[in-house]
Amino acid sequence: MSHRKLFLLPGDGIGPEITEEFVKVISLLNDKASAGFEIERGLVGGAAYDAHGKAISDDDMARAMAADAVMFAAVGGPKWDNVAYDVRPEAGLLRLRKDLELFANLRPAICYAALAASSSLKPELVEGLDILIVRELTGGVYFGEPKEIIDLGNGQQRAIDTQVYDTYEIERIAAVAFELARTRDNRVCSMEKRNVMKSGLFWNQVVTRVHKEKFADVELSHMLADAGGMQLVRAPKQFDVIVTDNLFGDMLSDVAAMLTGSLGMLPSASLGAEDAVTGKRKAMYEPVHGSAPDIAGQGVANPLAMLASFAMCLRYSFNMIEEAEALDAAIAKVLDDGLRTGDIMAPGCRKVGTSEMGDAVVAAF
């Protein structure tokens, strides 16, 4: 029996509740399929700040490093709105991404058939929608230096952030996008602002070269990021894989997620490079939604995005494709059966709580 080491970071808000639901799936896999998952738990975000004044401890960082995969739920909430910038809840998430070098963030924007009607968009525009946004996650304006607020005298201050991209950073994220496209509809659209940003111009050049050298079989197009945002709203089904930088990826994936009507449903995977020897890669999985402090602790949160994130974990970290597909199918089934948490409630459906939803998925699995 193999040992599979999972490190759980439930974080804040609804994080702990939804974490408990996917732990049920782990128990099932261990009991029925001897999957050998071992779980450790750590603190991140506001919970970590309250415990020891940092957004994540060095100890928990070490445990994240040593794990086969990290399952991250959500961080933040009004309670920590005024803590210092360096120890704000998000700092824990950003440190995990950076120190584990999780440069490739995969954000599927899929529209569950049962939820198409709850999209803001006309149903025919989103029915069957299946986009994959590949967002660069360890570079760009998120981490570039200088990043500071300086005093200019005379009551004036200046804030500076720096967008930085090196050749290798763009090469590796482009390669991930092209490889994933080959397993899908074989089309990549790269988005940047080459008309305004030197990093956009450079992004465009490197992606074009990587395509020519290694992935000429994949269809590549380029779009300005602002036009990309428009096109996502106008006709989202035109896209297969979108590859873009950290900040544009943040914006565009949120817009894309909202289109689906499935926001509370969407997972993400953040992957590092494959180790040349072991073939293993560092990875963290995380729902796209936030910590929803307003409904925390009430047992009403939607655990499905967390469960779908675990399906991505099974797929990308443990190559358990069959189990991943079964979990995805179980999620689709409970929706088809009409079960809904409050956030996705619709006429004619049955409203259930966090734990009942988790149990239903486990039963359907």
Add this chain to the structure above:
Amino acid sequence: MSHRKLFLLPGDGIGPEITEEFVKVISLLNDKASAGFEIERGLVGGAAYDAHGKAISDDDMARAMAADAVMFAAVGGPKWDNVAYDVRPEAGLLRLRKDLELFANLRPAICYAALAASSSLKPELVEGLDILIVRELTGGVYFGEPKEIIDLGNGQQRAIDTQVYDTYEIERIAAVAFELARTRDNRVCSMEKRNVMKSGLFWNQVVTRVHKEKFADVELSHMLADAGGMQLVRAPKQFDVIVTDNLFGDMLSDVAAMLTGSLGMLPSASLGAEDAVTGKRKAMYEPVHGSAPDIAGQGVANPLAMLASFAMCLRYSFNMIEEAEALDAAIAKVLDDGLRTGDIMAPGCRKVGTSEMGDAVVAAF
């Protein structure tokens, strides 16, 4: 009779065609109302590059400086996709914004009643939509230095862009947003990424202080820019005025414009500071849509955004409120009458060309 000096920059693609239509309105105002508009024309974008190798000449910049208002149509097209970065068509637009110090970009996202059905969004989400996006236009990552691609050796290069905001830049754009809110529903939502960017944190602080010191009567809220993009798609009518930085404003205003179903219809105004003595301000007006090279020269382009931009010009540069309202009303009327250019064609409507549409507005004016 007063003299009103307009400088016209038709630019590329459909720019020249749509410019001719609003010139008809000028003639009407001069003939019927002795408005005394004087017109000069210049070159910008690809047209300027073809003529003299720059995206705008110093001569034309001087004429833009001397005018009471600049009417800018659109720049760019595949023909100039590979010209050098410094002389690409957009460089002309960016130089105009920067050298005229047009720091306040006003982008109304309104949904014309006659066009609600053509939005991607469900009609009830956009009917009556009336948002004003106030975008900072002369700072941020568009103009910050360093902005360069450098060689690192070993086949590696590095691209750098710099987001810079000084106190005064945020103060003045916030003031514009609050003042405009007072003429509307008195609500401002400020958007940034304070959880990731120091300039976002700083933006948030300065807007909050300006509000407290001078505009406490206006309702102020803050939203992370990615969440803002989501909320624009989920429930756009929740917003009145949105104030945001140059890059987020670029993205968010494009998403907002697309929501309305009226993309080919939307105008914008870019304003400088009021001169302390004369009370005058530099200004440039421009449709939100681009140069649409694919349909250029065919007489089928939609001139309404250009006409609506001239309505903003009448309002903000010449204080001709009555005429501005009459022009806006004429645009709404031709739509209500069922006239449509190809881009907004709908069942039961009558398809017209650029010039017929312009004539109809003039007739309804």
